[in-house]
Amino acid sequence: MDGCARGSIVNTMATAPELDLDGLDVLGVDDALIAKRERLDGQHALRFLAELPALAACWQARLGLRGARIMPGGVLSAALACERRSDGAPVVLKLSAPPAASARAEAAALAAWDGVGACALLYAAVDGRVLLLAAIRPGVAVRPGDDDREDARRAGELLAALHRIPSEHIPAAIPDAPQELRWRFERAHQQLDGPSHATGLVSHRDLDSAHQTALELHEQCRGKVMCHGDFMNKNILLDAPGDWWAIDPRPCVGDPCLDAAFWSVTHQPGERVKQRCELVARAAGLNADQVWAWALVFAASEAVLVTDLPRARAHHRVLGG
Secondary structure (H helix, E strand, O other): OOOOOOOOHHEEEEEEEOOHHHHHOOOOOOHHHHHHHHHHHHHHHHHHHHHHHHHHHHHHHHHHHHEEEEOOOOOOOEEEEEEEEEOOOEEEEEEEEOOOOOHHHHHHHHHHHOOEEOEEEEEEEOOOOOOEEEEEOEEOOOOOOHHHHHHHHHHHHHHHHHHOOOOOHOOOOOHHHHHHHHHHHHHHHHHHHHHOOOOOOOOHHHHHHHHHHHHHHHOOOOOOOEEEEOOOOOHEEOOOOOOEEEEEOOOOEOOOOHHHHHHHHOOOOOOHHHHHHHHHHHHOOOHHHHHHHHHHHHHHHHHOOOOOOHHHHHHHHOOOO
16 A cells, blocks of 8 residues: 555454554554444454554654544544644544455545535545545534434435536446445345344345345436445534535445435434435435335345344334335
8 A cells, every 4th residue: 555554464364363452542442442343344344453553653654644543433444533744734544444446436436526515535545545534623423403304405405416426527436336235235144144133124035125126226217426325424524614524435326316315214213214205305306206215225224234223123114114
């Protein structure tokens, strides 16, 4: 990675890696976070954490940064709040583990959005695994407000900004949606086979049916756009004036209703999802029935992928209409 790799630990270590606990502590990575990441992605997550202190130190030196501290979110990536040595400006250093395809796609999408609707990209390594981003302050994640109509309006307006890139200008690094859908449903199948809180709610057959529906919806769409791909509240931050900004995309080329549906399903799991689909569709200029069809797809996968039983049950309730 442009001279900052440390022996390709993430690629080659097959056994449990030795963690630099002191180095991780400097970054704000504590035992609870290590345990959480191990629970979510096992040895892959641990191998990334083993590499993280050296990578963070190297890239802070290369990019003139200091004070790196880990921010919430991520499993095989780390968003580190830093400041530039030259002027003290707040920035975010994002480091990702291989494979690099999704990292390259994220970098390409952020470059295409060019700081409109999404955080501004200041630097990207060739493979996308190192990104330097303008910080969004205060940068707290959006939470459901008292007025669902207003939340949907704001979500729809942000989606309209993100979906504005003409099809002929979508970067080649952005995959088609079926690739991202396959990744999502493969993870759901794996979760269902493991120790899952959602056991008994959704079956492998249900997941296969939802996956097939998603592929059919993708093929039927005639107005594909560059989607965010993971458009949910934890990936939408508030700035000081209260504007909404998208972060951490898993971009793909697909039906714009995909993004609207995922937000509708995850905004308040199990509550007024169909009505929310109608509201956000109206705000973003989309077909409400199409958004609802995608919402049923994501309700099935999220009923397995979420990590606590109440939310899993809430997503499962949506499948009853």
